[in-house]
């Protein structure tokens with residue numbers, strides 16, 4: 001079968017990442033040589049990473065302990081003393097080479113993402129492309145990092161601001177974007193002059209090791225010290241240690257709101273900085289003037305893509321009452337076509353892969369049971385995919401109302417809640433009436449409607465789109481959301497400022513002391 005050949009090929013390519021030919025499914029990932037100090041992993045805990053697609057054991061990995069992590073911070077701190085003094089454009093040159101290294105490994109890393117996380121191969125490739133894109137963006141940024149110059153109220157004075165790196169940046173990432181989210185943080189942090197330590201999800205450690213091997217090739221070729229980008233592939237205890245660690249200037253944490261709440265409190269207690277990218281509960285508003293073909297295609301991709309496991313997945317579809325029956329009918333038809341394309345993520349015909357694990361399947365079933373108890377009606381799907389077994393599910397469409405407790409929560413699975421509205425104000429109120437505030441979209445050809453949605457009385461989310469779905473952001477914009485999504489912004493625009501400290505400078509180039517606000521002290 002095509003799938004199996006692909007898996008074999010990927011195993012061979014994986015072996016290349018590890019530079020070891022003995023890596024085969026189920027073998028313990030061998031200890032790395034001393035030169036690769038980013039990955040000591042000496043804890044008692046050995047994790048087998050299995051593909052959610054079919055349970056194949058991809059490799060074993062000995063997790064990093066809190067003590068391993070702590071030693072890495074020391075290595076990282078000495079690397080910082082060196083790295084912060086490298087001119088930013090030179091740091092950008094290293095990141096340019098990292099981007100090229102990922103270009104070289106795009107196909108095999110994309111396949112590994114697909115195998116270990118379960119997203120379809122096209123989306124696996126897309127994730128690696130995000131790394132490449134963010135590297136390019138960071139290279140340009142390395143010649144910018146602008147500070148403003150202000151006019152001073154005092155004669156013969158200059159007033160300006162400059163930006164300095166923070167030091168060690170801790171990166172905690174979620175399973176669903178096992179490589180891209182790290183790169184958003186690590187590449188921007190690096191051109192800003194920081195060093196970074198990555199605590200990936202325990203569910204996708206091999207992707208993290210592969211990335212580290214790729215960047216390590218570049219660091220080694222440039223004779224750079226260990227510790228500029230390191231990996232602490234440990235469990236949540238390592239994440240907690242990072243949050244509480246005064247040596248870590250910024251903790252950038254991506255994951256559930258529950259995790260973010262814990263990290264935010266620990267970091268705030270020591271007056272550190274945190275950047276939080278947490279759960280979403282994203283809605284699309286479908287107005288009467290919308291191009292329905294376009295809208296339904298976009299909604300379907302955003303609702304079932306990555307099997308509903310994106311933070312930006314469309315979870316709520318708010319439809320004008322005049323359209324609701326047509327939309328229900330057409331979506332059920334589209335979903336029944338899609339349900340024939342559920343399967344192994346490396347199979348090119350597949351549109352929907354598996355959920356990450358059996359617990360995620362159970363959570364989806366539990367959410368469906370609750371929403372039905374609350375009065376919701378399942379219009380399509382929701383069941384386990386019996387013939388495929390494992391973690392495969394049929395994406396669900398549910399008629400529900402916005403205030404149902406289950407609709408208010410993020411269930412990390414492909415459930416789309418449909419609800420009617422009568423006025424645009426009501427639709428916008430539904431969009432905003434959830435605890436999360438990540439992504440949102442309106443489909444309309446009426447300028448008044450789109451502008452209202454984008455106005456201060458419109459969507460309260462970090463991302464507001466018109467005539468495109470809620471997922472699939474480009475790296476050039478700042479990414480993140482409000483309320484329980486955590487308020488962080490990553491990736492493009494001026495998100496780099498979160499990785500630096502601002503210093504306001506006043507220089508007196510005269511020979512008299514003039515005080516601000518005209519204060520006299522003579």
Ligand code: NAD
Nearest residue numbers: 174175200201236239240255256259262277278279280311
């Ligand atoms: P999770 O919260 O279970 O785990 C995320 C990471 O946090 C893992 O590395 C985990 O080990 C670590 N962790 C868990 N508890 C911790 C603690 N108390 N202190 C420090 N670290 C801790 O999330 P998940 O299941 O891997 O991912 C799914 C969630 O992530 C969803 O809620 C999704 O919306 C969210 N997510 C958000 C974004 C975004 O940009 N807003 C992007 C991707 C995923």
